[in-house]
Amino acid sequence: MKDFLQQCPPFDQLKADELDWAISQLQSVYMNEQNANEVLRDCRPALFIVRSGVFDLRSQQGRLLERLEVGDLFGYPSLLSGRPITNHIATQQDGIVYVLSGAAFDRLRKANRDFEQYFIQAHGQRLLAEQNNKESGSDWVNQPIQQILQHAPVSIPSTTTIAAAARLMSEQQVSSLLVVDDHHLVGILTDRDIRNRVVAKGLSYEVAVNVVMTPLPAAVNARRSVLEALTTMTSHNVHHLPVVDDNEQPVGMITATDLMRIQRSEPVYLISALHKAESRQQLIAEAENLPEYLQRFADRVKDTSVVGRLMASVTDTMTRKLIQLYERDYGVAPVAYHWLAFGSQGREDQTLSSDQDNGLLYSSAPTASQEQWFAGLAASVCEGLHDCGIPLCPGNIMASNPEYRGTEQQWLARFRGWTESPTPKALMYCQIFFDSRSIMGSGRHYREYRQKVAALGQQSVFIANLAILVNQISVPLGLFNRLRTRSSEQGELIDIKRYGIAVINDIARLYALEAGLTDAATPQRLNALRGNRLLNRQDNQSLLDVWQFLTQLRLQHQLAVWGTTQAKNAIDPEQLSPMMRRQLKSAFRIIKQAQQGVGLKFGRQGY
């Protein structure tokens, strides 16, 4: 017992006589499903130290806060704050738990400063975890736009005179108006338009606004994030962005000033610097700053999934810029098309080491000579992205490969081939191609296409085979929940992308396919799956928590090893703090359970 406590932080900080005294104050309990919460209630206030067994600490709402196993402590928030214990314990495996009374705990922390410091810190972290859980997505760039909309839309019909429009702007103290006919947004009018297109041109104020407004402006859905508004504004180089609801009806306007007011960060500058680049060389030069920007940005945000999305936004911006530069030199596209992003860019969970996966969707088949224009575009963009630091795809899944340029019929035929005869290779492709987004091109055509793809993905034999594939990935947990590492030149490592993040992506994709969802990002998929009959809320939340934990861990690791030859996705668990190591184990255990879950739910009909 003494040996155990001597190795269990913060008891390792105690002096010999303090430790002996602590031991003389200990009780021990055999904790199980039957008695756990009774013990928690009867013994409090007390510090609990897990000696063996596995216990889930859940919030009142049933959300998993921490998985407790050997060496883990709980009960201290209540000890430090005096507030009653509101969390409860779900026993996963019976075990022995030591109990140190509140009085003894107080005496120890008065006697030993390091001991006390440990708990104050741990308490802060727990609060943070609870806080994070509660308001995940409270980072400003991550908020939905509707949360920052200041006032109701100020709108006018397109037949209004300029004079009347200007009066309204002055009365309402706004710098722009939405021009709306039959509930549909047809344009916007800004004070700058009035200055440049009316006053400067000497136009009559009695002319209708539709003559001088900006018709069919870029707009953004109110449910999308502020980050997306930012990206849209910078990529279209506008300062006013109409916000619409799901029915494309205008609900407000956000301005660069609105964003300036809430922004404290560099992504604006980064994205706009990329956008302002006049040449390929400038773009590449700006892109070189990316790791540094990310580092600074990552330090500040709590929810690091934002960083993956920022990375995707940056790649999107670079892609669009490269397309524009190509169009500038070679003229506009001979047929309408969409530039598609797959894989991690599609899922918006890119990292500094993610490679490109992209393709082209034609609205109608180009002739052989028109196809030359697209071959040139694809080559130029893919190489450009590579020069900007987004490596070429080693599997050649890129628009520069003629295989991945096609019409809707061609793409659907390809998906049909994969889903109807799910060979291992086809399944691997599906894990990339079902995670798609349109980066450039106009909205509706892509959406229809994407829904047809989703419908193809709903076939149960296909899903079953994917589930079997997911189940074959061996989560690196060994006997007795030990972390299983792999030897490499750099030591004993665990690939947290391959065995962690990717598995959760796979699992979320499975449920999303079954439900016919068209979202690509894992958090968005999980969010859309809330209330799904196959995935209960708690498991859904656990998966999201674990996904965020692992992406954060990976990001920190990548920033730390950036510029070195060290593995970008593999970490050495020995280098982690005991706390992180425990969390990592819990993460893999949750993944393993979820993996078995999809095996049971979907895997039966496979062959």
Added chain:
Amino acid sequence: MGYWLNRLASWYQRRTLLNRPWQQLRYVALDIETNGLDPKQHDILAIAWLSINPPLMDIGHAEHHIFPADHVVLGQSPVIHGLTRNDFTACSAPKQVLQQLAIDLQNAVLVCHHRRLDWAFLQSAAKHYGISLKPLAIFDTLAFEQQRLQRQPQYQHGLPPALLTLSACRDRYLLPQYTAHNALDDAISCAELFLAEVYQAADENAQVGQLLRRFFN
């Protein structure tokens, strides 16, 4: 007459206690170390016990006593290999220790791993000092496991003794492995095993009497 009334009263009291839900009783998990297997020839070297009020084990107040190798030589510090300074301060007169044990065993169920040996040594020592140890009952964690395993089809024709050691039993209940083996560690190990056994075998309202009848007849 008074003697028989007392006997009757204590019998009745004992029966009442044993008919309570098992969690409401107090237990004393105990382990002894001896220098041999025969209580007539050999002595107790160390003894340790702790109270259990299910599911709590009072490990902080566990008793751990080293008996002088030669019971006669008191007052001098006997040098016994492998014992710490703390053990020496706890080195105590066997009579006082057994008196304390007698008090702790009142209205409690004694729990040990292999009662036949432990109880024989205890009775022999107690008799020597004129002390009577009267636990309500004795729960043998080894016998419990033996009974439980023998009911499983694969052990109907014999049970390897290696399966019944304290550490083998603990393994089956996924209890942690302890490296040191002194009387105190073994008493704590035995206490944990006891709780694991009963929690996993008995339903919530089981009475001690039932458990003992079910497993030790």
